[in-house]
Amino acid sequence: MNEQVLIDEFTAAVRGGPPLGFDPDEVVTRVARRRRHRRNVLLAGAGVVVAALAAVAVPVTRGGSDTSVAPAAPPRTSPSTGERLWPPAGVEAVQPTDAQLSARAPEIAGRVEAMLRKVAPRTDGFRRTDQRSGRFAGVLPTSQRGVQIMEDGGGYVVSVAVYVPAAPVMRFQPRQLCAELKQQVNPATTCRYADVGTGGVLMTTEEDTVDRANTKQHRVTVTDFRADGTYVLATVSGSTGVGATPPLTADQLTSLATDPGLTV
Template identity: 60%
Template sequence: MDEQTLAREFTAAVRTEPPLGFDPDEVVTRVARRRHRRRTVLLAFAGVVVAAVAAAVVIPGADVPAPPASSPGIAPRIAPSAGERWWPPGTGQIPQPTDARLNARAPRIAEHLEEVLRKMLPAADPIRRDSLTTAHFGGIMPTSQRGVSITEHGGPEDTGYSLTVEVFVPTNPVKRFQPRQLCAEMKVQISPSTTCRYAAVGTAGILMTSEADTTDREGTLQHGITVTDYRADGSYVLVSLGGTIGVSGPLPFTAEELATLARDPGLTF
């Protein structure tokens, strides 16, 4: 049987099948956009986390206790610094959450995040969750961490913005570093335009804000903001905000608002 006969018979067979009820090309395009959007935020704007190396399935666990409530007291003092404080505090050995703990906390962290975002955003600007993952990640500083990563998309599907919130614990042994060392690496690995600001939080915490202009794969100049709350207990929260590939526009949050989000006590294991 020649190729033309095969082609005619294949076409006739396909025509007799019922319609799919959706456009497969549209679905593939939508998924690809989401993948590109997440990759842009993680690689171009976060500056710290550069690859997920071992993903885990998120499975809620009812047998894992909730995190302890924050003890009442005076909020830790926040003061501008030159980024010279070493982190994490102590000897570089950090208590590690179990896989069961991560899997149980991940959906609760995501739900809390969305409750906070709904209060921060106008009702006419809904958000949609793109992904929720527990994983082992590689990065610049720290070079290895485990935790929860959540990506939210706001605004129109094809434009809008992406917000990634990640709650991490460095894996042991942890190599201590200074935020200004991290910023220097980000200038090399992410963008020379990276600017950083630092604040000392209490006696052991650090708040770091970085901003950078990068060109995406469609040649569009994008501005990204990342705020990281390096906490006294050795965990940290990284919040990254950026636009959609090929679309340039204003971002819905200021660096100060992202800092407030990063320091939210509900974003914890």
């Protein structure tokens, strides 16, 4: 309810009584009508005030994984060749401290678990197996600060990482990252890209690997390179020695990786 609606309703309440005129019967009941009218105006005014308070009394201090956030309109997404440079020109994400990351890690873990219940409600219950924060090595970027969470879904593992590239930040194209993954990790890696809005990029990679138990695994990773210079990875693969096809799809991982609540 906006301010104009409140004003209109209050005005309508004040003007709601009929004109008195000069009818003798109306003169006789004028005092009673005025009393009723005054009472109605006061009640209507009180109702408007309550409605106004309800409209602005937003619980801004709530936290935790179940905090409801009004969904914003999703940015426009279009297929891409992975040539957009990231981070966007002129964007430099704030470097979090170790203390800030350590304090944020439990909140991110709670958010990940809440999102998993939403995007994968029919899968087995998840059990957190790892939670880390600090500085991590990588391919591109080669160094980042953030939080890593790992969840065991019973036969498969979901990992989520929320990162800020460590300074100094070198810009790159997602297709360059794909080339490095093929060279350094697995030549059979496949990559798909999508440009998001004016500065973001979605990158989906899939690969077949062999784990330490010599079991073939299929792994899917969705990385949301965000316009604010941070990024989120969501990965699913089979548990060591299991080898079953993970039940989470790339679309479900995309919903997880792009969750606006996953921030450092």
